[in-house]
Amino acid sequence: MTRTPNSSFSGVSRRALLLGLAALPALSGPFLRFPASAQTPTDPLPSWNDGAAKQAILDFVRATTDRASRGHVAPEKRIAVFDQDGTLWVEQPIYTQAAYCLARVPAVAAEKPELKDVEPFRTVLSGNREAVAGLTTPDLEKILAVTLTGMSVEEFEDEIGIWLETARHPRWNRPYTELVYQPMLEVLRFLRDNGYKTYIVTGGGQDFVRVYSEQIYGIPPEQVVGSAGGAKFGYDKDGKPFLTKEPKLLLNDDHAGKPEGIHLMIGRRPYAAFGNSVGDRQMLEWTAAGPGTRLKMLVLHDDSAREYAYGPAEGLPASKIGTFTQALYDEAKKNGWTVISMKNDWKRIFPFE
Structure with missing residues (x-):
C-alpha cells in the first residue's frame, strides 16, 4: 500500500x-515518558499545597470508597473523567x-x-x-x-x-510530553489506587491522544474519548486488511459533545470530572447532576511565571484557547465546584521541576 x-x-x-x-x-527533542506520579505513603498528593482544592480531592475519595460512608460508590461505578488540553498538560500558545x-x-x-x-x-x-x-x-x-x-x-x-x-514547545524547548502537570498525574494515580477508572474526555483528536495516553498518563487508549473521525476498512495488494483514516467527523467531543461522548463511549455518569474551560462546562454539569457525592474541579491558569495566566475570569488576560470566562467562574462558585488555582494550589507544575 x-x-x-x-x-x-x-x-x-x-x-x-x-x-x-x-x-x-x-521541532526536535526526545519523547520522554513519565511514571504516573511520585507519591509518599503519608501524602498521595505531594505536589499540592494544603488548602480547599487538595482537601476536596481527599474528602471525595474518602467519602466514595469508605463502605461506612453514605456517599460510598460501588467499585464498578467509580468513573473519573479529565479534559486534556489545559487540564493535564500545557495548551498555550496553541x-x-x-x-x-x-x-x-x-x-x-x-x-x-x-x-x-x-x-x-x-x-x-x-x-x-x-x-x-x-x-x-x-x-x-x-x-x-x-x-x-x-x-x-x-x-x-x-x-x-x-x-x-x-517536536519541542517554543517556550521551554522541551518535548510536549514533558509538559504534563505533576499535580494532576498524582490525582490520576490516587484515584486509580482507590478503584477509579480514569478517562480522558477531550475536544482534541481521539486517535491522536491514544498514541501517547498510556505512556504519559497511565490511561489506556480504550479509555480515551475524543473528537473522532471515520475509518474505512479495506485490503492492500497482498490481501492484508487495514483501516484508512477518512475526513468524516463522527463525534465533536467538545461542549455538549462531552457528556454525549461519555454516554456513547463509557455508558456511566462520572463521579468526578476535571476541566479548565468553557468547553468543559457541560461535562461538569452532567457529572454534578447525578446523585451522591460528586467531585467537580476546574483548573484556573493564573501563574504567568511558572506557566501561563489567562481567563478572562477574575481579571486574567483573555484567551481564545482554553477560555475560562467569568460566567463559568461564577457558575462554579454558585454550584460548589472547586476552582484550582495553579498559582496557589500547586507546589510544582511539571515533573522536571
Missing part, C-alpha cells in the same frame, strides 16, 4: 487550527495537535508539489503570520482534509510517535 501524506480528521477545531497557523513551534497539523503541511507539499502554489497551503508555507491568521473557514477545512486523512491507522500512529519524539 502506498502511503498518502495525511493522517486523521480527529477533531482539531477550526479555531484551534487558525490560532495554530500563527504560531508554529520549533494546542499540541494543531502544532502537529501545521508541521505536516511542508511534508504534504513536498509529496504533492502542486499544493505549493495552491491556497491555503501557499500561505502556510510562506510563514507570514498575519496572512495565515486571515484564512477563512473553507481554507482551514482544506488543511484539515489534507493533513489529517488518508493514511492507515498504523501509519497515523507512527507519524504521531515520530513527531512527538522531535
Whole structure:
C-alpha cells in the first residue's frame, strides 16, 4: 500500500487550527515518558499545597470508597473523567495537535508539489503570520482534509510517535510530553489506587491522544474519548486488511459533545470530572447532576511565571484557547465546584521541576 501524506480528521477545531497557523513551534527533542506520579505513603498528593482544592480531592475519595460512608460508590461505578488540553498538560500558545497539523503541511507539499502554489497551503508555507491568521473557514477545512486523512491507522500512529519524539514547545524547548502537570498525574494515580477508572474526555483528536495516553498518563487508549473521525476498512495488494483514516467527523467531543461522548463511549455518569474551560462546562454539569457525592474541579491558569495566566475570569488576560470566562467562574462558585488555582494550589507544575 502506498502511503498518502495525511493522517486523521480527529477533531482539531477550526479555531484551534487558525490560532495554530500563527504560531508554529520549533521541532526536535526526545519523547520522554513519565511514571504516573511520585507519591509518599503519608501524602498521595505531594505536589499540592494544603488548602480547599487538595482537601476536596481527599474528602471525595474518602467519602466514595469508605463502605461506612453514605456517599460510598460501588467499585464498578467509580468513573473519573479529565479534559486534556489545559487540564493535564500545557495548551498555550496553541494546542499540541494543531502544532502537529501545521508541521505536516511542508511534508504534504513536498509529496504533492502542486499544493505549493495552491491556497491555503501557499500561505502556510510562506510563514507570514498575519496572512495565515486571515484564512477563512473553507481554507482551514482544506488543511484539515489534507493533513489529517488518508493514511492507515498504523501509519497515523507512527507519524504521531515520530513527531512527538522531535517536536519541542517554543517556550521551554522541551518535548510536549514533558509538559504534563505533576499535580494532576498524582490525582490520576490516587484515584486509580482507590478503584477509579480514569478517562480522558477531550475536544482534541481521539486517535491522536491514544498514541501517547498510556505512556504519559497511565490511561489506556480504550479509555480515551475524543473528537473522532471515520475509518474505512479495506485490503492492500497482498490481501492484508487495514483501516484508512477518512475526513468524516463522527463525534465533536467538545461542549455538549462531552457528556454525549461519555454516554456513547463509557455508558456511566462520572463521579468526578476535571476541566479548565468553557468547553468543559457541560461535562461538569452532567457529572454534578447525578446523585451522591460528586467531585467537580476546574483548573484556573493564573501563574504567568511558572506557566501561563489567562481567563478572562477574575481579571486574567483573555484567551481564545482554553477560555475560562467569568460566567463559568461564577457558575462554579454558585454550584460548589472547586476552582484550582495553579498559582496557589500547586507546589510544582511539571515533573522536571
